[in-house]
Amino acid sequence: MVLLRLGSQALARSRFALSPLAETLGAVMALSRPCTDRWLAPWHARHHPDFQALLAADPFAKGLVTLVGSTKYLPDHVSLPPPDGMRTRLGDELARMATVPDDVVGASLRLAVEASWQRHDLGTWLTGHNWAARTAALFQHVWDAHLAEVWPRRRALLERDVTYRAGLLAAYGWPRAVERMNRHSVWVGADAIRFSSRPGHDRVVGPEGMLFVPYTGLGRGTWLCEGLGLPYALVYPARGSGDLQSVAARPREQALARLIGTGRAAILRALEHPATSSELAAEFGLSLGTVGGHLAVLREAELVVGERAGRRVIYRRTEAGDALATGGSSGAGAGTPP
Template sequence: MPSRLHFREDDFLRCRFAVSPLWETQEVARTLKRPDRHGYHAPWLRRVRTAADALDLGGLWLLMPRRGHSPDWLCPPPAGPAVGFEDEIAVVRSADPESAREDTARSLADTPGALDSPRGRAWLADPARMIGELADTLERIWHTLVEPDWPRLRALLEADVAFHSRRLAEVGLGGLLPEINHRCGWHAGTLTVDSGEHERHLGGQGLVLMPSVFSWPDVVTGFDPPWQPTVVYPARGIAALWSEPAEHTPDALVRLLGRGRATVLAALTDPAGTTALAHRLDLAPSSVSAHLTTLRDAGLLVARRYGHQVLYERTPLGMALASGGGGGNGGEGRRG
């Protein structure tokens, strides 16, 4: 049975996108637990394996059943479109112990043996201690595994939001939701998500749409009141996230634009900001910024502001040059 989220008229006015570093942090732990999620993230997993093995994730894994409930208090939907990890972890630490106990007991019951495990019994006996221990674990995961790569992750997530925001303006919410992921369907004011079994009337709260890197390949919903109704979906561009820059930029492009500008144009397979490109290409941000400005002025890129940064993407002419083609679409189509 799919999940169903029922909209009323005022819900359409309260839909928004968000990016959550806390969500990515807890999903890293889930990815480490589940080999079926490794896929695109295999290069990253090889790089961080030693650091990940030094973390004690056993307690967190008790609350991550393969099928069933994960505690909402442990990773609530973000309050704003681009909150910081420190703000989000503060919300976790302020969770009401009795509500967290009830939510946690439900999750432990979905993991065989967890409810009667020594750790599970200790947490239910002292939920305030449980909150502190799990928040500490999330902080260690953030600082060790996520924060070093956050500029790259954030750039990909914000590029997804920029893309889907434009699509929302073009096709409306009913047209956008099925595009976000093939598991999503829309009919007569109801969003269906092929992900678990959950039903909720939004009741004027609207919906948060949240792209995620580490939730791949899953679409996640099921947040219960009082939490904001939310759908988490795999972000666009994950396949190229951990790939290194191409070793060889096409010679014709280099002759036309020069080595630096050609390299930057070729690297913009998905929208990105100056900092993310500089990190990816191992170039000085000032050099990348200068190349981006020149490419934009030449009509090969467009720049759009999202939040605190400007994202650049190729125009049809830029796509054609980068791919070596002559057509207006440059061999690249829209991906939902």
């Protein structure tokens, strides 16, 4: 069991962040294996052949991706903490990655091999020099070819997760905010987060605090990022990643769409996790006016309510909205802490 230990000062300075690098790493892991998530299937089917062709043509890329997808220890240079909070840009992350020396990369890769459940022969693909720069080039290609087009929608989903957890933090503190970030994460005692059930040494978070970084769950895993001079960052799957699938994917959703309209049904289901109108517009690729019109109808029907938080209005489902969207199977409203 691995614990992250945080003192009072570390807690006060901990915060949320976004990382396009983490999103890219999740995509690499997802495209390296068969698809098991129905919501991910269309994206995976479009991009998997080209990604596999890339690996077939580049032994270094194939060896690295195979190792990353089959180890309990991610190489340090692919899992660096984001440097600029919610404003982090992929270019800045890859620039930092590219500067990691070969000896550091090699040592980290050997640790990853030791922690892998498969056999790997580094000598067959870890050749030449500038391994970190070559990794950065690979990640840039994955971003350009497979993620850049869908990033605005996925970023909106990540920002919604941050909004949700920031609300829990404000109301209940960090123990509730970190609850269920993954199936292992839980607050332990007065000053520690358990984020893994695997054996390992505890980490002590410094006075600068740590970062909590959602990604869309393409790899479904959770990992800890470490970097010299940077705070620890815990990367976790965002709530509602499965909402990226079509609203018409299941029979009950089809019936709900026929009842109240496809657009309003999609928004009502999406409000399982509270969101602003801007976040909903970005997620569905709609205008603010269209989203506002749907929300107005849902509010008049008392299926959603809006609550002001500073300059924003955050919408959530009412109990009636929950019952309509889930058939009464949901145990708590979207605004109720898990």
